[in-house]
Amino acid sequence: MAAQLSREQQGITLRGSAEIVAEFFSYGINSILYQRGIYPPETFTRVQKYGLTLLVTTDPELKNYLNNVVEQMKEWLYKCTVQRLVVVISSIENNEVLERWQFDIECDKNARGESAPREKSQKAIQDEIRSVIRQITATVTFLPLLETACAFDLLIYTDKDLVVPEKWEESGPQFIANSEEVRLRSFTTTIHKVNSMVAYKKDSFP
Amino acid sequence: MAHFVFEADLHGLLKLDTPIPNAPPARWQRKAKESACPGPGPSPAASMSPMKPANRSYSGSKTPSKTPGKSGSKVQSTPTKAGGDRYIPNRSTMQMEMANFLLTKENDPAENSPTKKEQQKSWAMNLNGFDVEEAKILRLSGKPQNAPEGYQNNLKVLYSQKTTPASSRKHGRYIPSMPDRILDAPEIRNDYYLNLIDWSSQNFLAVALDNCVYLWNHSTGEIIQLLQIENPDDYVSSVSWIKEGNYLAVGTRNAEVQLWDVQQQKRLRSMTSHSSRVGSLSWNSYILSSGSRTGHIHHHDVRVAEHHVATLTGHTQEVCGLKWSLDGRYLASGGNDNLVNIWPSVQGDSGDFTPVQTFTQHQGAVKAVAWCPWQSNVLATGGGTSDRHIRIWNVCSGTCLSAVDAHSQVCSILWSTTYKEFISGHGFAQNQLVIWKYPTMAKVTELRGHTARVLNLTMSPDGVTVASAAADETLRLWRCFEMDPIKKKEKEKANSAKSSIIHQGIR
Numbered sequence: 001m002a003a004q005l006s007r008e009q010q011g012i013t014l015r016g017s018a019e020i021v022a023e024f025f026s027y028g029i030n031s032i033l034y035q036r037g038i039y040p041p042e043t044f045t046r047v048q049k050y051g052l053t054l055l056v057t058t059d060p061e062l063k064n065y066l067n068n069v070v071e072q073m074k075e076w077l078y079k080c081t082v083q084r085l086v087v088v089i090s091s092i093e094n095n096e097v098l099e100r101w102q103f104d105i106e107c108d109k110n111a112r113g114e115s116a117p118r119e120k121s122q123k124a125i126q127d128e129i130r131s132v133i134r135q136i137t138a139t140v141t142f143l144p145l146l147e148t149a150c151a152f153d154l155l156i157y158t159d160k161d162l163v164v165p166e167k168w169e170e171s172g173p174q175f176i177a178n179s180e181e182v183r184l185r186s187f188t189t190t191i192h193k194v195n196s197m198v199a200y201k202k203d204s205f206p
Numbered sequence: 207m208a209h210f211v212f213e214a215d216l217h218g219l220l221k222l223d224t225p226i227p228n229a230p231p232a233r234w235q236r237k238a239k240e241s242a243c244p245g246p247g248p249s250p251a252a253s254m255s256p257m258k259p260a261n262r263s264y265s266g267s268k269t270p271s272k273t274p275g276k277s278g279s280k281v282q283s284t285p286t287k288a289g290g291d292r293y294i295p296n297r298s299t300m301q302m303e304m305a306n307f308l309l310t311k312e313n314d315p316a317e318n319s320p321t322k323k324e325q326q327k328s329w330a331m332n333l334n335g336f337d338v339e340e341a342k343i344l345r346l347s348g349k350p351q352n353a354p355e356g357y358q359n360n361l362k363v364l365y366s367q368k369t370t371p372a373s374s375r376k377h378g379r380y381i382p383s384m385p386d387r388i389l390d391a392p393e394i395r396n397d398y399y400l401n402l403i404d405w406s407s408q409n410f411l412a413v414a415l416d417n418c419v420y421l422w423n424h425s426t427g428e429i430i431q432l433l434q435i436e437n438p439d440d441y442v443s444s445v446s447w448i449k450e451g452n453y454l455a456v457g458t459r460n461a462e463v464q465l466w467d468v469q470q471q472k473r474l475r476s477m478t479s480h481s482s483r484v485g486s487l488s489w490n491s492y493i494l495s496s497g498s499r500t501g502h503i504h505h506h507d508v509r510v511a512e513h514h515v516a517t518l519t520g521h522t523q524e525v526c527g528l529k530w531s532l533d534g535r536y537l538a539s540g541g542n543d544n545l546v547n548i549w550p551s552v553q554g555d556s557g558d559f560t561p562v563q564t565f566t567q568h569q570g571a572v573k574a575v576a577w578c579p580w581q582s583n584v585l586a587t588g589g590g591t592s593d594r595h596i597r598i599w600n601v602c603s604g605t606c607l608s609a610v611d612a613h614s615q616v617c618s619i620l621w622s623t624t625y626k627e628f629i630s631g632h633g634f635a636q637n638q639l640v641i642w643k644y645p646t647m648a649k650v651t652e653l654r655g656h657t658a659r660v661l662n663l664t665m666s667p668d669g670v671t672v673a674s675a676a677a678d679e680t681l682r683l684w685r686c687f688e689m690d691p692i693k694k695k696e697k698e699k700a701n702s703a704k705s706s707i708i709h710q711g712i713r
Contacts, residue, residue, distance in 0.1 A: 053566040140592040171345040
């Protein structure tokens with residue numbers, strides 16, 4: 001609590017903003033994986049975050065994979081070279097993309113040179129993040145049921161001149177043919193603004 | 207050259223038939239002239255070498271070039287020359303591919319205009335969702351592992367579940383599996399967030415059907431229309447009886463809370479303080495609490511002119527479950543923001559109401575909220591489609607005493623006043639009512655019959671009958687908590703030995 005308060009007084013720095021956004025991605029991806037039933041619910045555990053009960057995976061391999069991505073994201077967020085994160089959910093059987101969760105990131109590149117932190121309370125940001133996560137939870141009611149076993153993939157859109165780090169590779173955008181889109185809420189740390197959207201395959205029935 | 211011979215013959219014939227001296231030459235004559243004039247004429251050598259482009263336009267060469275790319279495209283750019291004839295095409299010389307290529311090529315420069323370029327770029331942006339020239343898509347190599355083999359999405363389990371064979375487990379009493387009565391409820395609003403039925407202590411069942419409220423007298427079967435809202439946009443979103451049963455509170459879409467005297471069938475007052483529809487109501491003696499779509503809960507003191515005495519701000523979305531505890535000490539509220547808040551009846555030192563407990567464990571909207579009648583600090587709550595759990599709380603300590611997966615949207619919960627049991631109403635897929643034992647949380651029985659999701663449950667004042675309102679536009683009355691002593695007497699008359707067994711079973 002003390003740490004939170006002191007940070008609140010400090011305002012938002014670029015480093016802190018990158019951390020907040022990366023943390024949001026970590027919880028957001030976990031929520032998607034749980035809510036969409038990509039992994040069995042018993043492999044998730046409840047944690048308190050943003051004043052919500054969220055579910056995060058306990059599977060060591062998956063955890064490790066997500067940590068690697070989120071750590072890399074944090075670095076790119078700090079350098080303001082990342083534009084978008086996409087969670088792609090596709091059928092294991094035929095690799096057809098069924099759902100695409102898109103998080104557009106608008107970086108304020110001016111923040112790189114700034115030394116003074118921005119004014120926005122931690123609580124205000126958390127409230128915004130909370131409503132995004134809650135919307136992710138609530139989407140289950142309108143998203144079509146994933147009939148087949150599904151896998152997920154994470155795509156990160158970065159600036160063109162970025163040197164691809166080891167273990168990373170370039171990929172296609174993996175679009176959904178014939179999709180319906182729903183915009184979700186957005187939040188901003190004043191340095192990074194994240195707009196969320198989910199696209200899903202339209203029902204083939206007329 | 208065969209057609210030229212034919213033409214010549216035709217020419218001769220025509221001339222013989224109808225000599226037209228000063229007439230302009232026929233079209234075919236002109237054509238023949240034109241095609242003969244510009245070129246040097248087909249020399250035998252030229253016509254034998256198909257790679258020479260100059261003559262191919264009109265020569266009936268038997269070996270036309272099949273490679274349009276190699277032939278001089280400049281010459282070919284006048285397709286009218288091909289054939290040198292009217293409508294007797296020689297397809298082998300027409301070079302469709304070439305013509306098509308040239309035709310499309312001709313349009314190219316126009317497309318390259320700056321505005322077109324812009325347009326193309328924006329199309330690409332739209333189609334790709336990003337500028338190909340400015341972004342790079344990366345992924346961590348190596349797929350994240352897949353879910354274990356044989357795992358099934360639990361939502362799929364929910365939506366494809368079959369009726370499980372009736373439990374062989376014997377429960378200690380007889381519960382009729384069929385409803386006692388079925389009433390029509392035409393135009394009942396199929397909206398999860400509303401609370402449309404309530405049963406008074408004077409045995410009136412109030413039912414809100416769209417813009418009307420009807421009272422059904424359970425003792426006599428008589429039906430009274432209490433009110434009808436004239437405004438076509440407006441509808442009744444919640445009803446709640448005062449404990450004494452003489453007044454009915456009605457919440458409307460237009461954010462009004464009305465108070466009706468049932469004896470007089472008159473509106474006593476209309477209280478406006480909310481800014482959005484009032485989906486939930488609960489009484490605590492003279493305090494009427496109302497929950498609105500804005501997430502605010504207002505306390506109305508119905509005795510005084512300034513009725514709005516307090517505002518509770520603990521929800522960010524629609525409040526759909528609202529219940530005062532039986533001793534009036536706590537108010538439990540559930541909202542679309544997946545929260546359950548427990549509010550004290552009096553404000554804290556600061557003068558503001560702050561929840562004594564906030565439960566965040568539900569993963570869906572919380573509509574079902576019910577206080578245990580024999581343990582004043584025990585609360586049952588149920589979550590919506592994305593949650594499907596029933597949770598039992600100790601509100602003093604804030605602990606979750608037990609949780610059970612109901613495998614379906616929980617629309618309503620009621621505690622029995624006769625047995626240590628509670629009943630829950632569910633939505634998709636079976637639209638059933640389930641009776642649970644407490645605290646073991648064992649399923650006693652399921653009551654099926656509704657063909658669409660159950661919206662609300664309410665209990666008769668004697669605690670025997672449960673009324674369920676469902677989206678299939680029916681109200682069903684289930685005699686599921688039949689009083690034991692009556693049954694015992696009946697049984698005693700019939701068979702004294704049997705009754706003692708039943709007696710044992712219950713204890």
